[in-house]
Amino acid sequence: MLVLDDVHKVFGKGKDKKVEALKGINLKVDKGEIFGVVGFSGAGKSTLIRCVNILERPTSGKVLINDVDLLTLNPRDLRKQRKKIGMIFQQYNLLQAKTIFKNVAMPLILEGVPKDEIKEKVTKLLSFVGLADRMNHYPEQLSGGQKQRVGIARALATDPDILLCDEATSALDPNTTEAVLELLRKVRDELGITILMITHEMNVIRDVCDKVAVIEKGTIVEQGSVIDVFTEPKTKIARSFVRTVLNQTIPPSIKRLIEESSQTNPHGIYRIIFKGASTNTPLLSNTAKKFSIDLNVIHGMVTELQGVPFGNLLVEFKGDREEINRAIQYINENDAVIKEVSKDAI
Known part of the structure; x- marks a missing residue:
């Protein structure tokens, strides 16, 4: 040692x-x-x-x-x-x-x-x-x-x-x-x-x-x-x-889309990180079905790190704030990490 x-x-x-x-x-x-x-x-x-x-x-x-x-x-x-x-x-x-x-x-x-x-x-x-x-x-x-x-x-x-x-x-x-x-x-x-x-x-x-x-x-x-x-x-x-x-660079056209979206939906951009078994779960599909929100995957990638699957997605949520908060809690409870991001941090 x-x-x-x-x-x-x-x-x-x-x-x-x-x-x-x-x-x-x-x-x-x-x-x-x-x-x-x-x-x-x-x-x-x-x-x-x-x-x-x-x-x-x-x-x-x-x-x-x-x-x-x-x-x-x-x-x-x-x-x-x-x-x-x-x-x-x-x-x-x-x-x-x-x-x-x-x-x-x-x-x-x-x-x-x-x-x-x-x-x-x-x-x-x-x-x-x-x-x-x-x-x-x-x-x-x-x-x-x-x-x-x-x-x-x-x-x-x-x-x-x-x-x-x-x-x-x-x-x-x-x-x-x-x-x-x-x-x-x-x-x-x-x-x-x-x-x-x-x-x-x-x-x-x-x-x-x-x-x-x-x-x-x-x-x-x-x-x-x-x-x-x-x-x-x-x-x-x-x-x-x-x-x-990990090639997480976001193309300029996608950045412009995010900037435009943030003007009308300033609290709706989130980064979701999946690790291990959570990458094999249809979490986003289940979230969209379970809650009254619109869910749009803006950008992302899925790869493998030392045998462990890993996904990193930028997702836009639209809907009632309370319903979005419930969706966020659901995602956190299912072995994924979700964090709100500003357009300046993307």
């Missing part, structure tokens, strides 16, 4: 030169989770992940791995703990003059592991990542996705408990990204390794993570399960990230 407890990181000295990169970060990553941290450039993502393995030493706070605070350890014990933290980099960080076998073996060579053990382990790891036939190749002979697989194999060489991924897919095309994410799921599922990944790509969070935290200006502004953050983002930045993958 990984816990960041009120972690601060300040760069520079002197009142005018200080830059507060992290401002009281609190995160808990349970064993076997894939936890994503998403944010724009400069938000503090890379500083956060480097504080986990103390490549950057936090100014204050605690970094606990399996209840051991890394900030309390002497250099020798810290080096020992770091062996249990693997790292995958955006630009692979491979040794160009070494074969793929030697790149993966390097952490073991530095530890003084016997050659026969190195050969057995590296061969097994390269088979695990699908590169057993490339062990005598050099990095320049591999594609970007293959290089990242080498990076993953190297990170696994020391049998880590935690794997840190620093923008591990941002240099890859979509198909290769999907393959690398599938490999990371395999690492978690078959090896039981906890994964903390930082990214600016919300599709990565959607496809592989169990939980997500949104970081902005050194502060975690929102966190929770992926399904909760995607379906009900509470902050402006989280909503902007979600829109990049």
Whole structure:
């Protein structure tokens, strides 16, 4: 288990030169989770992940791995703990003059592991990542996705408990990204390794993570399960990230229709969110039949998030206000979320 407890990181000295990169970060990553941290450039993502393995030493706070605070350890014990933290980099960080076998073996060579053990382990790891036939190749002979697989194999060489991924897919095309994410799921599922990944790509969070935290200006502004953050983002930045993958952009013609409708029916536009089993229920049809209202679906989409059906609709209600309120209560009682929205918030 990984816990960041009120972690601060300040760069520079002197009142005018200080830059507060992290401002009281609190995160808990349970064993076997894939936890994503998403944010724009400069938000503090890379500083956060480097504080986990103390490549950057936090100014204050605690970094606990399996209840051991890394900030309390002497250099020798810290080096020992770091062996249990693997790292995958955006630009692979491979040794160009070494074969793929030697790149993966390097952490073991530095530890003084016997050659026969190195050969057995590296061969097994390269088979695990699908590169057993490339062990005598050099990095320049591999594609970007293959290089990242080498990076993953190297990170696994020391049998880590935690794997840190620093923008591990941002240099890859979509198909290769999907393959690398599938490999990371395999690492978690078959090896039981906890994964903390930082990214600016919300599709990565959607496809592989169990939980997500949104970081902005050194502060975690929102966190929770992926399904909760995607379906009900509470902050402006989280909503902007979600829109990049759920395609909730409303066409201009629909916006004009909503604006025209709001002039004659100012309290009748609602967003309805369906999750799980509620997406299979004819809720809107039942609502229209049960109450004396007119119901018009203006815009929406239905998709799937990690195996869970999800729907997001904009709906216009027309009718008596009391009857609309009864319909709203009915929808809330049937495992859907309904909220009134203004035309400015659409």
